[in-house]
Amino acid sequence: MSFVYEKLMGGKKGLIGFIILAALILVIFPLFLDSFRLNLVGKYLTYAFAAVSLVLLWGYGGILSLGQGIFFGLGGYAMAMFLKLEASSPENTAIQSTPGIPDFMDWNQITELPWFWEPFTSFTFTVLAVLIIPAAFAYLIGAAMFKRRVGGVYFAIITQVIAVILTVLIVGQQGLTGGINGITDLRTLNGWDITSDSAKNIFYFVNCILLLAVILASRVILTSKFGRILLAVRDKEDRVRFSGYDVANFKIFVFCFAAMISAIGGAMFTLQVGFMSPSFVGIVPSIEMVIFAAVGGRMSLIGAVYGTLLINFGKTTFSESFPEMWLFLIGGLFIAVVMLFPNGLAGLWDDYGHHITHKLRFITKGVSKLIPQSMLRKVEDTRS
């Protein structure tokens, strides 16, 4: 019990933070938002996967990746390829010169399905691909960089370059990838209409639960010995190395794990929004993801989710109300958050959160009189 409590929840404060987040996204949003807004929140929460991955990578590991969009994109594209193949049945594409292949291939005079598209007819393969392809790609990058002790700014630059290369590749090979348009017009998942409101609601909850699970899994990693070594690597890499640890392997692992998390976000994005485009792979979205994590507080997994929500709510609200000048307002929001709360939204919670927990304890005390002693002991345990 205390293992679960300490490791998974990160103590009382962590538990309260986690419960508030879960209540917010699982109960409050669905109750108070209409289905259009809820679907938007679902979209924002897919970016939160990437933001959470950056907390692990950057906040704890000190590895600043300016290319998380790569993995978000790979996950999203894998899912989009599956959905596109399903949408391109010979009946649906009868007007094409070659029925049965995606429409953009037909426009580009491609007459048969390229070999690497073939396996994406299988849903099982697709799910595995969403997780494994980004992780494998991250392993390649990680092994090449960290084994050679490339780090810091150089690593950040290289991740950016890879993001650019991938974008150019996707845009340039439009017959194979859909080019700058991306992969659009995705309608069904195993025959189930994913554009309906009910499907969007289901995806929203699946997305929330996956996100919460990813946060818990990340906590387990961070509170383990691995997490402490990661912190040590961040703060004094050489000392860790001299102590006999293979620093590169730790970095590679966390980079792969972060890639996998981002990719889940990408796949969920495709399912909820109904298309994937190269505009998620490049530099701008990758940097935006870092901003989400920074605004949330780069040491806080839960803060990353709030950071993502705040920025994206801001984007949507400002751009709807002031279509001509919303970018200035978003810029103002960044500056305000960074100036007022240097540790992000999580820093705000750290500074003022104890007032809330104090009040909660007060309430708990009152409630405790009403509940059996045995349960109370557990509460006391956990508080210690």
Added chain:
Amino acid sequence: MRKTSTSRLPSIMRRRFVKGLMALPAAILLSNMSLSVSAAEVNTTGLAVTDDTVTVGILHSLTGTMAISETGAQEAEKLAIKQINDMGGILGRQIEIIQEDGASDWPTFAEKSKKLLVKDKVAAVFGAWTSASRKAVLPVFEKENGLLYYPTFYEGLEQSKNVIYTGQEATQQILDGLNWVAKEKEAKTFYLIGSDYIWPRTSMKIARKHIENVLGGKVVGEEYKPLGNTQFGSVINKIRLKKPDVIYAAVVGGSNVAWFKQLKAAGITSKKQTLLTISVTEDEVLGIGGENLEGFYSIMKYFQSQDNENNKAFVKAFKEMWGEDSVIGDVTQAAYLGPWLWKAAVERAGSFDVDKVVAESEKGDIELTTAPEGYVKLHKNHHLWSKARVGQWKKDGQATVVYTSELIEPDPFPAGYQ
């Protein structure tokens, strides 16, 4: 990638309207009757229509790389809507606008189009520019049964029930221009160059088939550069080597500035070389500088310098509303047609219901005699009958129209060019 054009319907329309009123007192009666039709009768699907207003959406990029191109389109749409309102609106209702920013970002276009249709319940949307943004919003319009007026010349290969295409599809722009240059310049060899995405590639595919199969000419080179590319040195060297009779270009957006400046720097000017482009309008010339492409040709359906009454009125109204310095390119004019085409269809349907408006539009006989580009007619395949025009650029950034085709039937799925 194309934009700019203008036309001035308003004052002309106003004039005709006034004449009509004087000639036929019955018209007054009729228009009074339409005023009295209740919102429930002209709107059975829950759109944002009241007894005196109807709400439409405008969805273009106001920020990001496309803003420079899309500004003209949204200005033209606002002008058209203002003019329609000044004439009494549609079915006695004033048009109100909700504007959203697509931010040059395709997912944002999808989000905003859904917001306009689902939350705001707009009766029609005027918007989208690039093919990518149209592809992103298309599933939304089909799912929510919205109505989009799309202004840009584009690659064709598409015909959605929920979209009216007011620009040219590829064959309307390409075939006549090639015929003209083959005849006028006795061109036999062509060098094709474009930006690397769906529109230039599809256009070049059609151009190549036409050059090889119909004109009996030869394509001596075909080259694509990434969007935003500014290095054309290697292409220019190849062009020097191959000495094509015609350079046929579909370079889009900001790349054009580098492309034409580097051509000029390499000594390739209109004195020795014929260049025909399908992607440069008055808007781009503003950025490129007229002196850098003086004497080269563009194929469009509209040029600001077009000499007719409709266009003079349009250019004047546009400048009055948006400033003396504004230029009007092909797409701006096409965007201007959107609200007028919608008005015509709604009035004939006597309803704002999307299905009824589409059904009227699909009859294939909605005409605009007041279009700045001249006469246009809506084909039952949702595209416009229009003329192709070749313009030769002058130093001042305006073009002289040197060739005008007959009215061309739109054919978004051209047989033999696939």
